[in-house]
Amino acid sequence: MANGNASSKPIPKAMTIAGSDSGGGAGIQADLKTFQELGVFGTSAITALTAQNTLGVQGVYPIPLDAIGQQIDSVLSDIGADAVKTGMLFSADIIALVADKLKRYGPMPVVVDPVMIAKGGAPLLQAEAVEALRRELLPIAAVLTPNVPEACAILGIDRIDDVDGMIEAARRLHALGPKRVFLKGGHLDGDEAVDVLFDGTEAALFRSPRIRTKHTHGTGCTTASAIAAGLAKGLPADEAVAEAKRFITAAIGAALPIGGGIGPTNHAALRLQAAPVRP
Numbered sequence: 649m650a651n652g653n654a655s656s657k658p659i660p661k662a663m664t665i666a667g668s669d670s671g672g673g674a675g676i677q678a679d680l681k682t683f684q685e686l687g688v689f690g691t692s693a694i695t696a697l698t699a700q701n702t703l704g705v706q707g708v709y710p711i712p713l714d715a716i717g718q719q720i721d722s723v724l725s726d727i728g729a730d731a732v733k734t735g736m737l738f739s740a741d742i743i744a745l746v747a748d749k750l751k752r753y754g755p756m757p758v759v760v761d762p763v764m765i766a767k768g769g770a771p772l773l774q775a776e777a778v779e780a781l782r783r784e785l786l787p788i789a790a791v792l793t794p795n796v797p798e799a800c801a802i803l804g805i806d807r808i809d810d811v812d813g814m815i816e817a818a819r820r821l822h823a824l825g826p827k828r829v830f831l832k833g834g835h836l837d838g839d840e841a842v843d844v845l846f847d848g849t850e851a852a853l854f855r856s857p858r859i860r861t862k863h864t865h866g867t868g869c870t871t872a873s874a875i876a877a878g879l880a881k882g883l884p885a886d887e888a889v890a891e892a893k894r895f896i897t898a899a900i901g902a903a904l905p906i907g908g909g910i911g912p913t914n915h916a917a918l919r920l921q922a923a924p925v926r927p
């Protein structure tokens with residue numbers, strides 16, 4: 649029978665609490681495309697509007713706190729979520745509100761992507777909000793997904809140079825409260841893009857060939873949403889991360905040279921690889 653009849657399995661649901669990217673490559677737009685591709689029903693609460701394209705961020709407009717809270721209430725009081733992903737939260741006040749709501753509606757797995765700076769350099773989190781992130785959100789994260797510069801900012805260190813440095817940083821981030829740390833190595837050099845998953849006991853490495861492209865807008869958002877989609881489907885965290893790594897590697901491999909700057913990844917790539925469209 650068709651999906652949606654009374655006897656069919658309920659569809660897993662994932663919610664993103666993040667900023668809107670008018671250019672469609674990152675933020676809420678990337679998150680919802682990822683959820684859809686991975687077979688999860690996506691819902692959202694928008695924390696900030698950005699006027700953004702492949703060339704950079706032209707404007708940032710935080711949404712009033714009441715309106716953010718109301719969106720979260722509307723979704724979680726009725727539809728619910730099997731997993732939540734947080735992205736751009738912009739200010740300490742928004743972080744406090746989101747942490748409070750997630751504690752109230754939880755427990756559900758929360759993937760915290762500590763978005764700080766857009767690829768073009770625009771700040772997406774106020775500098776004074778890093779402490780709120782550390783204090784309020786890290787302790788409720790099922791998976792924390794920093795890139796290398798974000799890990800440095802949270803830990804107050806200057807640099808991470810290699811995989812050994814990433815493992816050490818992941819251990820220190822884990823001590824701040826998240827159940828797992830997935831530290832992404834896209835910003836390091838080398839022929840491979842290596843990420844570290846640390847669960848408090850073991851550090852597992854996830855490797856892929858490094859793809860020579862500048863079109864990586866939205867890679868972090870997409871990876872974190874793919875992990876949330878896996879958790880919403882009930883996958884163990886290491887399998888959700890493995891699926892996310894396959895998803896982002898395919899998406900970067902088929903990245904879209906759209907616009908004049910850093911183009912978006914192709915969220916449909918993994919599906920098209922599995923079932924190529926024939927002429």
Ligand SMILES: Nc1ncnc2c1ncn2[C@@H]1O[C@H](COP(=O)(O)OP(=O)(O)O)[C@@H](O)[C@H]1O
Nearest residue numbers: 795832833834835841842857858859867868871
């Ligand atoms: N050029 C690349 N080739 C292959 N994988 C990459 C490349 N750049 C980033 N990745 C992968 O994309 C994911 C997002 O990583 P990263 O770029 O570090 O995060 P962010 O977008 O938050 O800066 C990680 O799994 C990383 O290894």
Ligand SMILES: Cc1ncc(COP(=O)(O)O)c(N)n1
Nearest residue numbers: 667674675766866867868869
């Ligand atoms: C609204 C919004 N959220 C997040 C990012 C970060 O993008 P990336 O995933 O490339 O780090 C962005 N550019 N815009």
